[in-house]
Amino acid sequence: MLFETIGHTGHEQVVFCHNRDAGLKAIIAIHNTVLGPALGGTRMWSYATEQEALNDVLRLSRGMTFKAAVSGLNLGGGKAVIIGDPNTDKSEALFRAFGRFVNSLNGRYITAEDVGIDVNDMEYVLKETEYVTGVHQVHGGSGDPSPFTAYGTVQGLLATLNVAYGNEDVGKYSYAVQGVGHVGMEYVKLLRERGAKVFVTDINKDAVQRCVDELGCEAVALDEIYDCDVDVYSPCALGGTVNEKTLPRLKAKVICGAANNQLATDEIGVEVEKRGIIYAPDYAVNAGGLMNVSIEFDGYNRERAMRMMRGIYYNLGQIFQIAKRDGIPTFKAADRMAEERIAAIGKIKLPHMGNSGPRFLGRSRGQ
Numbered sequence: 001m002l003f004e005t006i007g008h009t010g011h012e013q014v015v016f017c018h019n020r021d022a023g024l025k026a027i028i029a030i031h032n033t034v035l036g037p038a039l040g041g042t043r044m045w046s047y048a049t050e051q052e053a054l055n056d057v058l059r060l061s062r063g064m065t066f067k068a069a070v071s072g073l074n075l076g077g078g079k080a081v082i083i084g085d086p087n088t089d090k091s092e093a094l095f096r097a098f099g100r101f102v103n104s105l106n107g108r109y110i111t112a113e114d115v116g117i118d119v120n121d122m123e124y125v126l127k128e129t130e131y132v133t134g135v136h137q138v139h140g141g142s143g144d145p146s147p148f149t150a151y152g153t154v155q156g157l158l159a160t161l162n163v164a165y166g167n168e169d170v171g172k173y174s175y176a177v178q179g180v181g182h183v184g185m186e187y188v189k190l191l192r193e194r195g196a197k198v199f200v201t202d203i204n205k206d207a208v209q210r211c212v213d214e215l216g217c218e219a220v221a222l223d224e225i226y227d228c229d230v231d232v233y234s235p236c237a238l239g240g241t242v243n244e245k246t247l248p249r250l251k252a253k254v255i256c257g258a259a260n261n262q263l264a265t266d267e268i269g270v271e272v273e274k275r276g277i278i279y280a281p282d283y284a285v286n287a288g289g290l291m292n293v294s295i296e297f298d299g300y301n302r303e304r305a306m307r308m309m310r311g312i313y314y315n316l317g318q319i320f321q322i323a324k325r326d327g328i329p330t331f332k333a334a335d336r337m338a339e340e341r342i343a344a345i346g347k348i349k350l351p352h353m354g355n356s357g358p359r360f361l362g363r364s365r366g367q
Contacts (some may be wrong), residue, residue, distance in 0.1 A: 038078025099128030152288020179237025
């Protein structure tokens with residue numbers, strides 16, 4: 001059953017990591033390494049079942065392959081999940097045990113932060129492996145990727161507003177932002193700086209209150225975010241929130257946010273198109289964090305990273321052009337753009353398959 005599943009999804013490798021003493025239960029999924037080593041964050045979450053954790057890591061790692069390909073990076077797609085409560089189950093031993101598993105893959109998988117993980121956690125992972133990005137600046141890293149993901153999301157938003165409304169005046173429109181964690185909060189800040197009307201919701205009531213008190217947003221209940229009379233729905237939490245139950249309730253003309261896997265199914269993506277809603281493919285929009293950490297391979301430079309993230313605007317434009325050219329929904333156009341690049345580069349590399357992606361230089365384990 002498992003081999004049938006990963007055969008269908010196209011994964012190259014799935015690693016189950018267990019250390020009883022450290023309380024570690026984790027899964028690392030490497031989807032595709034044609035363009036380079038698989039890079040993707042580690043997520044810590046209280047999954048209801050191990051199957052749910054497996055489904056999540058398989059879905060997320062595949063998304064990373066497409067994200068890197070669309071973004072023009074020489075990276076493949078991978079992801080990791082640690083099963084546990086990020087509020088109560090973290091420890092040095094847990095993350096160092098995880099780091100040893102990452103290191104055992106000899107660079108095929110490079111990890112970073114994701115939901116439930118912060119820079120301090122990555123410090124422990126770094127003690128056991130050099131295959132870590134997004135670490136603190138004192139180690140030559142770029143730190144928290146959230147602001148960069150948010151900035152890139154706004155670049156994607158600009159391109160999408162231009163298609164939907166013929167202008168890029170962010171402050172002219174209203175937004176329903178679902179999720180104000182690290183990335184969502186930074187995204188809301190950028191929207192409010194431009195004078196936009198913003199409705200927010202999150203399971204973290206303190207974060208919502210901060211948006212109200214400090215940023216002038218309007219709070220709504222978790223389930224009411226879909227009913228807001230806004231121009232743009234921005235999912236910035238977990239995936240699958242655009243589904244058969246929520247889509248009929250959306251009043252927005254645009255879906256553009258930082259969450260991964262926003263469409264519950266491909267069928268929903270087709271229905272979004274039929275309803276005249278312009279969907280900005282998530283992995284093209286939220287690639288800013290990946291772009292930012294990819295700079296670390298050659299020595300981090302913030303200005304270069306920001307310039308690269310502005311390319312998200314161009315990438316979205318390309319996707320919208322492919323959708324129009326081929327008469328397909330935007331989510332399929334994004335996949336097509338990624339698949340064409342992977343196929344083209346794969347043909348070039350095939351006779352010399354080996355790892356020709358980024359190499360880590362000048363940063364030793366535990367620095």
